[in-house]
Amino acid sequence: MTLPHNEQELGKPLRRKKKRSAVFIVIVISVLVHVLGGIGLATLKIIEVLQPEPEFEAPPVVQVKQPPPPPPPPPTIKRAQKSLPRPQALAVQNSQNVSVPTIELNQSKLSIGGGRGFGGGLGALGGGVADAIRITSFGFDRAMEGTLEGTLYDFKRDEKGKEYPIASESDFGPKTAYAAEIIQDFARRFDIKKFERKFSKSSKLLYGSYFVIPAQSANVAPKSFSAEKEIAPSLIAVVYQGTFKAQESGRFRLLGKGDDVLLVRINGKLILDASWRAHTYSQWEPSSSAERANKDGGNRYFGLSQPVIRGDWFNLTAGRETEVEILISEVPGGGFGAYLLIEDSKELKPQIFSTRPLSEQDTLFLKNTHPDAAQFIPD
Structure with missing residues (x-):
């Protein structure tokens, strides 16, 4: 029996067969695509592996020029102590008008007793080196190592130059009493500032290291300080202050005489009052040994008519600063003079006291x- 020719049934096996063929083709194509893709990737990988690695060439080495080293620091200039120039001449000016053509500043020592000495030689001249050094019985006109600074005071005028009533007094008694009060107060304290506040002074300073003023006219004092036009030679005083160093230790005492006043203080202690009138210008009392020596009398030196007076013993230590204060005064006017010596306790041989x-x-x-x-x- 034949099947009816039906449009719906017609071609069914044919379409199924076509569908299976199409699916197969799609699968085959897909497989081919994947295979071809894999082959392509593999080829690329093989090419990548077989391709030689790139070579990296380092840039050429450039010679770098080193920067110049920093400049060295400037050399340190060490200031060496200047050697002291030697003065060429010494102009001497004193009451005798002694003329000294040249000066030889050596290192000779002032021996005290058994070769002992004071000071450390000459130092730099104050204010520079001069071709000439003026020297008087009151000292040099320039400071040197070991010298004491000296100032001339006028008890007749105040610090502004106005005269005190005592300036017109002619009698000796009132002048002595007036000066005694001033000097006694000073001897208790040695307060130089009090002098500065109360009295006129010379504008010029002198620098003493030894003190030998033979008996002469009192005019020599203001003349030595170049103050003869401003300061009359009465009721005046010169005060020296400074320090010196002993070269050796020992026990010493000062001796001397002053017309009218000579007071000396060592390290703050009054150790000698060799004034013309005892117990007038200070309260100093000599030690028993000094008193015995003074009572026995003594020689008269440098034209002064009274004997030498010995002071108290004091100790000096080698190399240690020793403070010295000296007051020399002329009260009524007229004659004037003073000197200062030193002796060691071992030999009792007086020599000129000098701080250098x-x-x-x-x-x-x-x-x-x-x-x-x-x-x-x-010697």
Whole structure:
């Protein structure tokens, strides 16, 4: 029996067969695509592996020029102590008008007893080196190592130059009483500032290391300080202050005489009052040994008519600063003079007291100042 020819049934096996063929083709194509893709990837990978690695060439080495080293620091200039120039000449000016043509500043020592000395030699001249050094019985006109600064005061005028009533007094008594009150107060304290506040003074300073003023006119004091036009030679005082160093330790005492006043203080203690009138210008009392020596009398030196007065013993230590204060005064006017010596307790041989070594020119000056000086200058 034949199947009816039906449009719906017609071609069914044919379409199923076509559908299976189409699916198969799609699968085959897909497989081929994947295979071809894999082959392509594998080829690329093989090419990548077989391709040689790129070579990296380092850039050429450039020679770098080193920067110049920093400049060295400037050399340190060490200031060496300047050697002290030597003055060429010494102009001597004193009451005898001694002329000294040249000066030889050496290192000779002032021996005290058994070779002991004071000071450390000459130092730099104050204010620079001069071609000439003026020297008087009151000191040099320039500071040197070991010298004491000296100032001339006028008890007749105040610090502004106005005269006190005592300036017109002519009698000796009132002048002595007036000066005694001033100097006694000063001797208790040695307060130089009080002098500065109360009295006129010389504008010029002198610098003493030894003190030998033979008996002469009182005019020598203001003249030495170049103040003869401003300061009359009465009721005046010169005060020296400073320090020195002993070269050796020992026990010493000062001796001297002053017309009218000579007071000396060492390290703050009054150790000598060799004034013309005892117990007038200070309350100093000599030690028993000094009193015995003074009672026994003594020689008279440098033209002064009274004997030498010995002071108290004091100790000096080598290399240690020793403070010295000296007051020399002329009260009524007229005659004037003072000197200061030193002796050691072992030999009791007086020599000129000096706060620095005596040079050859110092020795010559002293010998020409007065004949008595020669016996007190060490060999």
